[in-house]
Amino acid sequence: MNYELISSKLNEKFSTNQNQLNTSTAGDPYFLINKEQLLPICQYLKENEELWFNFLKLITAVDQGDKFSSVYHLYSYKYEFGITLKVDLEKTNPVVDSLCGLYKAANWLERECYDLMGIIYKGHPDLRRILLPLDWQGYPLRKDYVAPTEYNGIDNT
Amino acid sequence: MDSNKAKNLEQILESSIKDPKDLTRYLYYRKKLKEEGLSDFISILPLGAAINWARANSVWPLTFGIACCAIEMMAVGASKFDLDRFGSGVFRATPRQTDLMIVAGTVTYKLAPRIKKLYEQMPSPKYVIAMGACASSGGPYTQLGYQVIKGVDKIIPVDVYIPGCPPRPEALIDAVLLLQDKISKTIPQQEAI
Ligand code: SF4
Numbered sequence: 001m002n003y004e005l006i007s008s009k010l011n012e013k014f015s016t017n018q019n020q021l022n023t024s025t026a027g028d029p030y031f032l033i034n035k036e037q038l039l040p041i042c043q044y045l046k047e048n049e050e051l052w053f054n055f056l057k058l059i060t061a062v063d064q065g066d067k068f069s070s071v072y073h074l075y076s077y078k079y080e081f082g083i084t085l086k087v088d089l090e091k092t093n094p095v096v097d098s099l100c101g102l103y104k105a106a107n108w109l110e111r112e113c114y115d116l117m118g119i120i121y122k123g124h125p126d127l128r129r130i131l132l133p134l135d136w137q138g139y140p141l142r143k144d145y146v147a148p149t150e151y152n153g154i155d156n157t
Numbered sequence: 158m159d160s161n162k163a164k165n166l167e168q169i170l171e172s173s174i175k176d177p178k179d180l181t182r183y184l185y186y187r188k189k190l191k192e193e194g195l196s197d198f199i200s201i202l203p204l205g206a207a208i209n210w211a212r213a214n215s216v217w218p219l220t221f222g223i224a225c226c227a228i229e230m231m232a233v234g235a236s237k238f239d240l241d242r243f244g245s246g247v248f249r250a251t252p253r254q255t256d257l258m259i260v261a262g263t264v265t266y267k268l269a270p271r272i273k274k275l276y277e278q279m280p281s282p283k284y285v286i287a288m289g290a291c292a293s294s295g296g297p298y299t300q301l302g303y304q305v306i307k308g309v310d311k312i313i314p315v316d317v318y319i320p321g322c323p324p325r326p327e328a329l330i331d332a333v334l335l336l337q338d339k340i341s342k343t344i345p346q347q348e349a350i
Contacts, residue, residue: 132304133267140303147303151266154311 001079030084039097052078059109061117063143068094098124116141179203213340214244219255224262226289226323238326252278263291264306276313286332287315290322
């Protein structure tokens with residue numbers, strides 16, 4: 001298994017050149033994929049016999065300033081290989097399809113990203129805050145977040 | 158009882174009486190007992206001082222570790238530092254049987270109502286030690302910790318603060334000794350006697 005194989009398979013199946021393999025930045029290469037194609041691509045990656053990405057390691061989110069990114073780390077136990085997928089979302093309306101139907105692990109990971117970054121996962125069965133109190137205002141890991149000076153009568157200064 | 162030991166006990170009892178009026182009375186009765194030849198069998202102490210002495214030497218803490226400082230608290234409870242030497246090694250699993258809450262860690266807003274509830278469930282007299290920088294002032298989270306309370310004293314009263322991140326086990330022992338000192342200096346309320 002290598003990146004070229006995955007890349008060629010993806011291009012073959014999803015005949016656009018929007019799903020590029022990006023190797024320019026430091027760190028692991030990643031696939032920058034189209035928001036609409038996230039679900040079909042993940043399903044393909046999971047169910048194809050030659051890829052078998054059956055494990056969702058992690059979902060994180062990044063505030064890039066002018067946009068959000070939702071980042072997915074998949075792993076294939078069979079071929080012992082991991083890849084990273086990235087989806088870019090608009091700042092004003094960060095909505096992306098939920099992976100809960102494919103991977104059970106996505107449930108809490110997506111709740112965490114919703115809690116701290118405010119990304120809405122469409123189709124999630126139970127999208128609530130997971131770490132912060134349920135009545136918390138705002139999404140603390142966003143760059144423009146301002147910490148409250150008071151919470152439920154407790155002074156925060 | 159050999160005379161050396163008896164002397165020692167007398168000194169200990171004497172030092173535990175803080176009220177000068179009580180002390181004069183105590184010395185008077187001790188002399189009387191000696192004259193009657195009963196001092197080998199009977200020790201006397203003002204009731205308030207006796208209660209304080211008992212309270213100060215059996216301060217039971219709550220099993221309550223909320224962050225990294227709790228690891229040091231566990232070390233203090235274990236054999237190497239052995240908090241049991243000071244009568245505080247009995248960590249109870251329910252607040253109803255405890256006298257002391259050691260807040261060993263970071264207090265978040267989500268935890269605050271629970272801490273308050275636990276504190277209210279403890280029977281009086283009750284004491285609180287704020288262990289470490291987090292519990293005293295927010296510590297490393299003071300500036301950017303949007304979720305951390307800047308000191309547990311914002312929600313419950315604190316008797317002893319321990320600086321450090323985390324404090325050494327000896328520092329916690331020192332705090333317990335300070336607390337014992339504080340307890341033995343208080344004048345017990347009438348209804349408690
Ligand atoms: S004071 Fe330091 S060691 Fe103690 S809970 Fe806070 S961060 Fe952890």
